[in-house]
Amino acid sequence: MTSGRKCGVVPNVPRLLCSADRSVPEASAPMPESAQRSIESSAISDPGISTFPGVLDGVAMRGVLNEVIPDEWGTVQNVSFHILKHHPGSRCTFEIGLRTTNGRYCLIGKVYAADRFDVYRAMNEIRRAGFGSEDEFSIPKPLAYIPGLRLLLQEKVQGPRxxxxxxxxxxxxxxxxxxxxxxxxxxxxxxxxxxxxxxxxxxxxxxxxxxxxxxxxxxxxxxxxxxxxxxxxxxxxxxxxxxxxxxxxxxxxxxxxxxxxxxxxxxxxxxxxxxxxxxxxxxxxxxxxxxxxxxxxxxxxxxxxxxxxxxxxxxxxxxxxxxxxxxxxxxxxxxxxxxxxxxxxxxxxxxxxxxxxxxxxxxxxx
Ligand SMILES: Nc1ncnc2c1ncn2[C@@H]1O[C@H](COP(=O)(O)OP(=O)(O)OP(=O)(O)O)[C@@H](O)[C@H]1O
Ligand SMILES: [Mg+2]
Structure with a gap:
């Protein structure tokens, strides 16, 4: 945890490319997820997900992420968002690109209309039952659930579906x-x-x-x-x-x-x-x-x-x-x-x- 870090105002940066991602140790994908729809976050609004504006606020998110990311990633300098899948009124999954004092990283965020802390808890239980990062069969590492934003943060897994x-x-x-x-x-x-x-x-x-x-x-x-x-x-x-x-x-x-x-x-x-x-x-x-x-x-x-x-x-x-x-x-x-x-x-x-x-x-x- 890195509580107490100062967060200055940072300009928005263009969408981060994650090819140099250092968040996950596996080899990068042999096949690109090119079929995946690419929607820029600025084009999205959703009155059904009340915390959406807070989630997509890069400055506020920088503070949240500094509390959550591993210490070895350094301090977050810039945050960018890239929408992956949006179900209006229900949930939205997006990639979070981070530029930190130590490099570039990617996470997956999922914001819900309703509280889904239970998903975070269930993922932790499953990881503990033998589906961790070192296991052949696993699930993404859940990093945090932010109740005030109804936001689940998790490892971005590299690789083709x-x-x-x-x-x-x-x-x-x-x-x-x-x-x-x-x-x-x-x-x-x-x-x-x-x-x-x-x-x-x-x-x-x-x-x-x-x-x-x-x-x-x-x-x-x-x-x-x-x-x-x-x-x-x-x-x-x-x-x-x-x-x-x-x-x-x-x-x-x-x-x-x-x-x-x-x-x-x-x-x-x-x-x-x-x-x-x-x-x-x-x-x-x-x-x-x-x-x-x-x-x-x-x-x-x-x-x-x-x-x-x-x-x-x-x-x-x-x-x-x-x-x-x-x-x-x-x-x-x-x-x-x-x-x-x-x-x-x-x-x-x-x-x-x-x-x-x-x-x-x-x-x-x-
Ligand atoms: N942990 C992860 N690592 C890498 N990519 C992810 C991860 N979680 C989600 N994604 C990407 O985001 C997309 C949407 O995520 P997810 O399936 O959780 O959303 P959903 O709203 O439940 O979609 P669906 O309607 O398909 O169930 C996925 O298809 C995948 O490409
Ligand atoms: Mg789903």
Whole structure:
């Protein structure tokens, strides 16, 4: 800690490039995250996140960061922000570039509309359970949670996301990415402490009905398909609940949330952590892969081999048996991701929604 440091007024600096980043010891990314949207912070405002102006105030943030960064980083001189992902009214993730007396560093900040100290606490618990910086399977180091700003500060992990290997890699790359993602999840399910809300299938009924109504607004054939998926999910929810085992859950596990760096596999985005049937995370991963395949590779089936490797590897390493309940969770995820697409301001994924809903029906009928 470096309390008591003086903070003079500093001019804004242009967005920092983090290629010379010294915040994380791993080798830099072999593939750039060039597909990532780049939005300058000055273009953003969000009345739904009341602390946003305070968070993006470089001078105020300099004081906050001086309290939080490791002593060996020196004293912060300049701060810059680069928005990575913004969900208006809910949360915004951004990169924080620091120029200090000792060099240049990068962090990730996430500001929430509501208090999420619990995410910081959960991340610390998971790190302590064997997902630290030295571990092969890990999560980003949480640096601090600033309650007054509803701001979570964490390590910026260097490296390409697993998604990039599935989209642009060779078959061998895809297999390796699947194995690493499955290995991460199997270890997490087997060893991570359980904290957070319990996902009970019978308690999902209200959400399922709501998602179905949102999709139905897009008209036929989506309305009918969503209705059929919902009905079948409802019919089987009790049986799934009766047969479920519980473990720690990531809650939104997919190739979008896993970074594959040299020797380290890291899962980020802990907002949806929960306690759930292990099938939930497995299903999220598999359906997200199908959605990715449809969206960018032309067919929901293009990444089937990678999906099979993921499932086989997970089953080989995990103490949990997922065969019985997996179809229900897959169909649930098809419906949820269809709702997510239907909810976009401009829905350009109509055919994709239809394909996802038909996939939900197919797995339930198997
Ligand atoms: N610790 C981290 N290290 C490196 N990059 C990160 C880290 N955390 C987040 N990111 C980057 O920021 C982006 C958005 O972060 P995050 O997924 O936490 O936001 P979100 O609002 O929950 O998004 P989503 O709607 O995809 O769940 C990620 O896709 C990733 O590129
Ligand atoms: Mg998220």
């Amino acid at each position: 697993a998604k990039q290997f599935f989209l642009a890699g060779s078959e061998r790359d895809r297999v390796e990415a699947s194995e690493r993602c499955a290995g991460w999840l199997a270890k997490f399910h087997a060893t991570a402490p359980q904290s957070g809300d319990v996902l009970d299938p019978t308690g999902e009924m209200r959400s399922i009905a709501k998602w179905s109504r949102t999709i139905a607004e897009l008209g036929e054939p989506l309305a009918g398909l969503a209705g059929r998926v919902s009905k079948r999910l409802e019919e089987r929810a009790s049986a799934v609940a009766n047969g479920m085992e519980l473990c720690a859950g990531h809650g939104s596990y997919s190739c979008h949330q896993v970074i594959l760096s040299e020797g380290r596999t890291i899962a980020f985005d802990w907002d949806a952590y929960d306690v759930a049937d292990p099938c939930h995370d497995v299903a999220r991963f598999l359906v997200a892969l199908q959605r990715l395949a449809f969206k960018y590779l032309g067919s929901i089936r293009t990444l089937d081999t990678a999906a099979e490797v993921f499932l086989k590897t997970y089953q080989g390493l995990s103490p949990f048996r997922v065969a019985a309940n997996l179809p229900w969770y897959r169909a649930l995820t098809c419906l949820r991701l269809s709702k997510y697409e239907a909810n976009r301001p401009v829905c350009t994924f109509g055919k994709g929604i239809e394909v996802l809903l038909r996939e939900g029906l197919r797995v339930l009928e198997q």
